[in-house]
Amino acid sequence: xxxxxxxxxxxxxxxxxxxxxxxxxxxxxxxxxxxxxxxxxxxxxxxxxxxxxxxxxxxxxxxxxxxxxxxxxxxxxxxxxxxxxxxxxxxxxxxxxxxxxxxxxxxxxxxxxxxxxxxxxxxxxxxxxxxxxxxxxxxxxxxxxxxxxxxxxxxxxxxxxxxxxxxxxxxxxxxxxxxxxxxxxxxxxxxxxxxxxxxxxxxxxxxxxxxxxxxxxxxxxxxxxxxxxxxxxxxxxxxxxxxxxxxxxxxxxxxxxxxxxxxxxxxxxxxxxxxxxxxxxxxxxxxxxxxxxxxxxxxxxxxxxxxxxxxxxxxxxxxxxxxxxxxxxxxxxxxxxxxxxxxx
Amino acid sequence: xxxxxxxxxxxxxxxxxxxxxxxxxxxxxxxxxxxxxxxxxxxxxxxxxxxxxxxxxxxxxxxxxxxxxxxxxxxxxxxxxxxxxxxxxxxxxxxxxxxxxxxxxxxxxxxxxxxxxxxxxxxxxxxxxxxxxxxxxxxxxxxxxxxxxxxxxxxxxxxxxxxxxxxxxxxxxxxxxxxxxxxxxxxxxxxxxxxxxxxxxxxxxxxxxxxxxxxxxxxxxxxxxxxxxxxxxxxxxxxxxxxxxxxxxxxxxxxxxxxxxxxxxxxxxxxxxxxxxxxxxxxxxxxxxxxxxxxxxxxxxxxxxxxxxxxxxx
Numbered sequence: 001x002x003x004x005x006x007x008x009x010x011x012x013x014x015x016x017x018x019x020x021x022x023x024x025x026x027x028x029x030x031x032x033x034x035x036x037x038x039x040x041x042x043x044x045x046x047x048x049x050x051x052x053x054x055x056x057x058x059x060x061x062x063x064x065x066x067x068x069x070x071x072x073x074x075x076x077x078x079x080x081x082x083x084x085x086x087x088x089x090x091x092x093x094x095x096x097x098x099x100x101x102x103x104x105x106x107x108x109x110x111x112x113x114x115x116x117x118x119x120x121x122x123x124x125x126x127x128x129x130x131x132x133x134x135x136x137x138x139x140x141x142x143x144x145x146x147x148x149x150x151x152x153x154x155x156x157x158x159x160x161x162x163x164x165x166x167x168x169x170x171x172x173x174x175x176x177x178x179x180x181x182x183x184x185x186x187x188x189x190x191x192x193x194x195x196x197x198x199x200x201x202x203x204x205x206x207x208x209x210x211x212x213x214x215x216x217x218x219x220x221x222x223x224x225x226x227x228x229x230x231x232x233x234x235x236x237x238x239x240x241x242x243x244x245x246x247x248x249x250x251x252x253x254x255x256x257x258x259x260x261x262x263x264x265x266x267x268x269x270x271x272x273x274x275x276x277x278x279x280x281x282x283x284x285x286x287x288x289x290x291x292x293x294x295x296x297x298x299x300x301x302x303x304x305x306x307x308x309x310x311x312x313x314x315x316x317x318x319x320x321x322x323x324x325x326x327x328x329x330x331x332x333x334x335x336x337x338x339x340x341x342x343x344x
Numbered sequence: 345x346x347x348x349x350x351x352x353x354x355x356x357x358x359x360x361x362x363x364x365x366x367x368x369x370x371x372x373x374x375x376x377x378x379x380x381x382x383x384x385x386x387x388x389x390x391x392x393x394x395x396x397x398x399x400x401x402x403x404x405x406x407x408x409x410x411x412x413x414x415x416x417x418x419x420x421x422x423x424x425x426x427x428x429x430x431x432x433x434x435x436x437x438x439x440x441x442x443x444x445x446x447x448x449x450x451x452x453x454x455x456x457x458x459x460x461x462x463x464x465x466x467x468x469x470x471x472x473x474x475x476x477x478x479x480x481x482x483x484x485x486x487x488x489x490x491x492x493x494x495x496x497x498x499x500x501x502x503x504x505x506x507x508x509x510x511x512x513x514x515x516x517x518x519x520x521x522x523x524x525x526x527x528x529x530x531x532x533x534x535x536x537x538x539x540x541x542x543x544x545x546x547x548x549x550x551x552x553x554x555x556x557x558x559x560x561x562x563x564x565x566x567x568x569x570x571x572x573x574x575x576x577x578x579x580x581x582x583x584x585x586x587x588x589x590x591x592x593x594x595x596x597x598x599x600x601x602x603x604x605x606x607x608x609x610x611x612x613x614x615x616x617x618x619x620x621x622x623x624x625x626x627x628x629x630x631x632x633x634x635x636x637x638x639x640x641x642x643x644x645x646x647x648x649x650x651x652x653x654x655x656x657x658x
Contacts, residue, residue, distance in 0.1 A: 025440040032439040039441055167348045173355065183639040184632050185597035188611060195624045199369040200362050282457035286604055293460055300467075309468040317456045317464070324455040 053310075062308045063315045066299050070316070073136015073290050082130065083139050086123045090146075093119065120147050132209045136290035138319065140209070144281040144291065148216035149224075149274045155217065156224025157263075161254070163229055174225070181222035187283055190215040194287055212284045220277055227269040231262035271331035275324050282320070292316055366625070379626050382406070388616055390608045392524055402617050409613030410634055416530055416609065417596040417638075423535035424595060425588075428542025433572075435547045446543065453540040459601050461537055466529035466605040473525075476516060485509045491516070493523040526607035530599065538595045545587045549580040581653055589646040593639050600635075610634050 013021065027033040063070075072083055093115055100108035123143065127135070135143075162174030181189065193215030197206055206214070235258050243253035285294035296316045299305055305312070370376065386405040389398050393408040393415075435446040453461070471490065474480070479489040487494040487510060494510035494517045510520030523531070553576050561571040602609035611631060618627040 022440050025438055032437075032442075035437070035439045035442050039445060043445075167351065169348050169355075170351055173351075180632070180636065183593075183597075183636040185600040185611070185635060187600045187603065188628070188631055188635065191615070192628050195618070196366075196628065199624070200365050202365050202369045202372075279455075279457040282459045283601070285459065286601075293457065293463075296460075297463070309464070309472075313460060313464040313468055317460050320457055320460065321452065321455045325451065328455070 058311050059308065060311055060315075062299065062305045062311055066295075066305075069295050069299060070137045070292065070319070072139045073295055074134045075130060075136065075139065076134065079130050082127045086126045089122070089126075090119070116150065120150050123147075132207050135209065137295045138292050140284075140289065140291040140294075141278070141281050144209075144213060144216060144284065145274065145278040147213055148220050148277055148281070149270070151213070151217045152220035152224055153270070155221035157228050157259070159221060159225035160228035160232060163225065164232060178222045178225050181219055182226070186216075186219050186280055187286060189219045190283055190287055193218070208287070209289060212287060212289055216277070216281065216284075220273065223273055224270060227266045227273060228262065230269070231266035232258065234265050235261050268331060271327070275327050275331065278324055278327070279320065292319065370625070373622065375622055377625055381621050381623055381626070384621075386617070386620075388620065390613065391606075392527065393608060402621070405613055405617065406610065406630060409608055409610035412607065412613075413596070413599055413602075413609040413611075413634075414638070416527060416534070416602070416607065417599050419531055420534040420538065420595050420599065421592050423531065424538035424542055424591070427535055427539030428591075429546050431539060431543035432546025432550065435543065436550060450540045450543050453536055454544075458533065458537045458598055459604055462529060462533040462601055462605055465533045466525065470525040470529045476512070479512075485520075487517065489517075490525070491522075492525050493528045495521045495523065497521045524607070526602070526605050529605050530602050530607045530609075533601075534595055534598060537598070538591055541591050541594070542588065545584055545591060546580075548587075549583040550576060552583055553579045582650075585646060585650045585653070589643055589650075592642055592646070596638055596642065597635060 025032060026036045068077075072080065075083065093112070096108070097112040097116070099105075100112050123146075127139070127143070159174050159178055162170045163178060165171050165174070190212060193211045194208070197211050197214060198204070239257055239261065240253055243257040244250075248256065281291060282293040284291050285297055288294070290298060293316060296312050300309055300312055367377070382403040383401050385399050386402045387398050388405070390396050390405060390408050393412045396404060396408045431446045431449060434442050435450070437443045437446075470492075473488045473490050476487075476489045476491055479487040479494075481487060485496040485507075496510065497508045497520045499506055499508045508519045510517040510522075557575055557579065558571060561575040566574065599609055600611040603612040603615060606612070614627050614631045618624055621627070
């Protein structure tokens with residue numbers, strides 16, 4: 001895709017001038033005035049109606065009364081410190097990673113990567129003592145999406161390498177897997193994981209949540225593989241040649257020269273994948289798993305909260321929005337050019 | 345060669361193990377890996393779609409599901425393209441209010457799960473519409489009711505085309521086209537959601553046309569509309585098509601969320617068949633094959649188009 005040369009920006013304006021320009025754009029030229037009028041004609045009555053509904057008719061007590069359910073489901077209150085500790089640890093780890101990235105601390109970055117790889121096991125160890133059937137709400141949403149992305153990442157890298165392998169059979173199998181998974185909807189993969197997984201491993205009865213995680217991982221890996229493939233294609237051929245000229249073996253060249261560059265380039269798209277996964281995990285609600293959306297549906301099924309669909313869905317939607325919007329704002333930082341220089 | 349043989353061996357071993365396990369589990373359930381159950385009578389009703397009786401075969405029921413998926417996906421693609429183009433261009437409007445509103449729409453819709461939006465449209469909007477007898481006419485001919493949306497239909501009569509407006513007769517509407525609440529909610533949800541993504545595609549493509557093109561067109565005395573139509577869009581289209589293909593495919597795949605609102609698309613019907621017969625493996629093979637076929641068809645079609653507009657350019 002052709003890149004556009006960045007044009008020199010307009011001269012800096014004072015705040016007042018900018019507001020004046022803003023206001024001017026509403027009425028000049030004439031068709032902008034017409035557009036503004038049309039927008040206001042729809043916006044004002046619509047906004048008024050929604051506002052009146054939200055203040056006068058909506059009964060928001062359904063949100064306050066069920067906050068705990070939305071957060072952790074039916075996780076026993078006495079054990080609530082477990083997810084809380086996991087949350088604090090995750091935030092600390094994220095902050096540490098961000099610091100390492102910003103300060104270009106290579107060694108700290110490796111520590112962070114190692115910690116992220118150990119992260120699912122640690123969190124699982126923390127929250128697992130409570131039966132999974134009691135887990136719910138935001139806890140399940142976050143666990144499924146974070147667990148899904150961490151587990152599918154290595155799988156996706158392997159698939160991407162396999163798709164570019166010189167071995168024909170490996171290439172065919174990996175390509176077939178990637179294209180098959182990307183060609184079908186996530187719901188079908190999730191249902192397959194729920195219904196077929198127990199058939200493939202007789203004797204075991206994998207936990208419902210685990211089956212969902214397997215489905216999510218299998219699905220996301222195919223998409224990550226395509227992202228990583230794009231990154232691999234972006235590494236110039238000269239890098240391979242230079243690595244070989246230095247006497248590195250193919251495996252060393254891949255691990256030490258090519259993959260670090262490719263993965264750094266795909267970091268933003270992996271972040272995008274994580275964000276869409278965060279939304280997509282809501283599909284497990286169809287399978288009867290009580291994630292954030294599943295909890296919303298079960299609250300609505302309670303006779304006491306009948307007819308509160310708009311309130312509950314708007315609230316849950318706002319939670320999802322806050323999560324994904326802040327994550328996408330944060331991930332935009334990953335695209336900053338200084339992160340793509342050498343990390344030293 | 346050795347590595348390849350090892351890989352093949354591992355693949356065969358793993359595949360064989362899984363297959364053996366599968367057959368053993370299925371036998372324990374009294375099932376086989378055969379498709380002949382498809383000719384048995386389905387025995388369940390399907391609310392909408394092409395002609396179908398509960399006495400018809402499972403195969404026929406599945407076909408009804410396929411047609412329903414195509415129907416909602418096709419209309420969704422049309423709607424999302426129109427909406428996305430309008431919003432994408434609106435984001436670039438010199439009218440700051442219009443541009444802000446477009447941003448507001450895109451950012452609020454893109455960051456909320458589609459399933460949640462569908463449930464919202466279905467349970468909070470379409471099921472809360474007024475009953476048929478209290479429905480108000482919009483633009484004189486469109487009725488939003490609990491039983492669905494009634495639209496005027498264009499019919500060919502002997503006197504030429506005529507608009508058939510739905511009329512309240514007794515307890516129900518007659519004439520026109522009825523969209524069930526399930527279909528309407530799914531269509532609206534898919535359109536609004538995918539429209540936001542398409543808006544971003546359109547905006548990115550228009551912005552990727554160099555500024556010089558705008559300036560050159562204006563220097564030639566073309567109006568804004570002419571510039572857009574004759575200079576910018578032809579160039580932007582080439583950039584739009586590949587991401588647009590993937591948005592269309594996403595919409596088609598996302599239509600499988602119909603199961604959450606009870607619209608009988610192919611996944612929903614397949615799921616019902618699966619529940620009735622227990623034939624999970626064959627039904628999943630059918631479902632996956634249908635989606636794959638649709639994906640391949642849509643991408644083949646659009647790749648063809650893509651090649652054509654590329655040829656025109658050179």
